[in-house]
Amino acid sequence: MNNLKDKVAIVGLGWTRFSTNSGVSVKNLALESCKNAIDDAGLTVKDVDGIATYNIGDSVSPYVVATGLGLPELRWNIEYFAGANGATSTLLTAACAIIGGLADTVLVFRAMNGRTGTRLGGAGMSLNTTGIEQYCVPYGLTTFPQAVAMVARRHMIKYGTTSHQMGAVALTCRENAILNERAVVRSPLSIEDHQNSKMIVDPLRLYDCCQETDGACAVLITSADRAKDLRHSPVYLMSGTHGAGWQSGEFFGKTTAFWPEWDELSETYARTMASELYGKAGITSKDVDVAELYDCFTIEPIVQLEDFGFCEKGEGGAFVESGAVRRDGHLPMNTHGGLLSEGYIHGFNHVLEGASQLRGDAGARQIKDAEIALVTGYCGPVANAVILRR
Amino acid sequence: MNTSIYEKPLPQPDPDSQMFWDGCKEHKLLVQQCKGCGTHRFPPDSMCYICQSRDYEWVAVEGRGVIYSWIIVHYSPHRAFSRDVPYAVAYVELNTPKTIRMCGNIVNCKNEDISAGMPVEVVFDDVTPEVTLPRWKPTK
Numbered sequence: 320m321n322n323l324k325d326k327v328a329i330v331g332l333g334w335t336r337f338s339t340n341s342g343v344s345v346k347n348l349a350l351e352s353c354k355n356a357i358d359d360a361g362l363t364v365k366d367v368d369g370i371a372t373y374n375i376g377d378s379v380s381p382y383v384v385a386t387g388l389g390l391p392e393l394r395w396n397i398e399y400f401a402g403a404n405g406a407t408s409t410l411l412t413a414a415c416a417i418i419g420g421l422a423d424t425v426l427v428f429r430a431m432n433g434r435t436g437t438r439l440g441g442a443g444m445s446l447n448t449t450g451i452e453q454y455c456v457p458y459g460l461t462t463f464p465q466a467v468a469m470v471a472r473r474h475m476i477k478y479g480t481t482s483h484q485m486g487a488v489a490l491t492c493r494e495n496a497i498l499n500e501r502a503v504v505r506s507p508l509s510i511e512d513h514q515n516s517k518m519i520v521d522p523l524r525l526y527d528c529c530q531e532t533d534g535a536c537a538v539l540i541t542s543a544d545r546a547k548d549l550r551h552s553p554v555y556l557m558s559g560t561h562g563a564g565w566q567s568g569e570f571f572g573k574t575t576a577f578w579p580e581w582d583e584l585s586e587t588y589a590r591t592m593a594s595e596l597y598g599k600a601g602i603t604s605k606d607v608d609v610a611e612l613y614d615c616f617t618i619e620p621i622v623q624l625e626d627f628g629f630c631e632k633g634e635g636g637a638f639v640e641s642g643a644v645r646r647d648g649h650l651p652m653n654t655h656g657g658l659l660s661e662g663y664i665h666g667f668n669h670v671l672e673g674a675s676q677l678r679g680d681a682g683a684r685q686i687k688d689a690e691i692a693l694v695t696g697y698c699g700p701v702a703n704a705v706i707l708r709r
Numbered sequence: 710m711n712t713s714i715y716e717k718p719l720p721q722p723d724p725d726s727q728m729f730w731d732g733c734k735e736h737k738l739l740v741q742q743c744k745g746c747g748t749h750r751f752p753p754d755s756m757c758y759i760c761q762s763r764d765y766e767w768v769a770v771e772g773r774g775v776i777y778s779w780i781i782v783h784y785s786p787h788r789a790f791s792r793d794v795p796y797a798v799a800y801v802e803l804n805t806p807k808t809i810r811m812c813g814n815i816v817n818c819k820n821e822d823i824s825a826g827m828p829v830e831v832v833f834d835d836v837t838p839e840v841t842l843p844r845w846k847p848t849k
């Protein structure tokens with residue numbers, strides 16, 4: 320069977336400053352992050368012939384970026400209208416374009432003014448009552464935090480997961496962010512701080528929610544052959560998956576999500592797709608050295624740790640509380656601080672952190688001898704993830 | 710009927726959902742039933758997800774179920790709802806057919822008394838002359 324394993328590599332990483340007020344346009348952020356990724360690879364805009372991005376109508380298109388950067392020719396591009404189901408799948412799609420010969424060297428980016436512009440948490444968004452949202456928005460289920468709180472409650476009902484355990488996710492991320500100069504929040508966080516933080520939507524407290532952030536990040540990818548001669552040691556894409564399970568439903572609307580058809584809210588499609596993800600990479604969950612797990616809210620990594628096979632179903636909360644995912648544990652998780660503390664660049668910052676750890680240039684937050692990383696985007700009725708190696 | 714001006718967002722029916730909302734207005738909870746294989750479905754759709762038949766009829770269901778999951782909203786960024794906090798929203802799993810879940814508010818019940826598996830039944834709230842919303846109250 321055809322396999323994309325090790326055929327494409329990440330060769331450049333580019334970030335802008337992450338902040339709560341960038342003071343510049345999203346286009347400006349996109350161009351800066353893309354140029355930084357090209358520079359990091361030691362290449363020029365003339366070497367780039369493809370661009371891929373995902374957004375929810377809050378960003379700029381590949382055409383705009385190609386024009387702004389002055390690309391001689393854009394041979395291939397895609398603008399995926401997506402939530403964080405695009406976080407790793409956009410990279411995966413771009414890799415397929417390279418393997419298929421549609422482009423040689425592709426920029427993949429996500430740029431957003433997520434605090435001063437479109438706030439995905441719901442503030443400032445007008446309410447929609449068409450499509451799936453006609454069945455939930457009239458009752459005041461209007462935001463993503465509320466939709467995910469419904470998942471958290473279900474996990475608590477089924478498995479006895481606690482608010483303390485969700486707090487342990489927030490603390491783990493914060494400990495890592497303290498070591499990360501790019502992180503938007505770096506002050507120490509205690510479990511008391513978490514437990515005393517205001518309830519946003521029970522069972523989620525303020526510190527169960529990620530940081531609304533202005534910023535952008537980009538990676539440059541190319542064929543493994545080409546990658547060998549470039550400035551940094553290549554980070555290879557071993558495998559990736561992106562799909563949906565039985566009756567995943569319409570699942571998200573303009574401002575919120577609602578899963579009336581999904582069989583069990585406390586499980587994700589990752590539970591099904593993980594075997595293909597690991598199988599195509601030729602590894603098992605035991606081989607993963609670092610995990611950058613999509614963490615828009617603290618419950619999400621707990622469910623993913625179970626569904627990607629790092630612990631038994633229902634034991635994700637206890638697993639985190641045991642310290643297993645702290646930087647000195649056996650599966651360091653969200654080593655940059657995650658969306659909860661580094662910042663919310665819609666999950667794409669997880670891809671860069673995974674690559675940075677594997678290159679060994681993560682500075683103070685470097686995990687020793689990291690060879691294989693699991694990076695996930697949103698995982699629920701739909702899911703997406705990639706496995707990277709150095 | 711609520712006589713004050715209703716300022717919350719109202720459902721916008723589409724060709725698939727019109728009968729559901731028309732049913733609510735008559736205080737009936739209608740779902741689709743496939744004529745090919747008998748499967749009930751909600752939200753409404755034009756094709757059966759089991760047998761792909763496009764032939765269906767609308768049938769009334771009992772409107773009793775249990776709480777599958779719930780949240781208490783303490784902060785809302787939307788003015789239409791921020792004056793109501795803290796308020797409860799639940800996914801209700803119907804008793805028959807069990808495969809159907811509906812979203813709605815829990816009423817006639819203190820927030821702290823809501824629990825998993827709690828039996829509830831539908832109540833119809835005529836929020837405007839044109840629109841009726843199904844909500845859920847504890848079954849006595």
Ligand SMILES: [Zn+2]
Pocket residue numbers: 743744745746747748757758759760761762
């Ligand atoms: Zn059927």
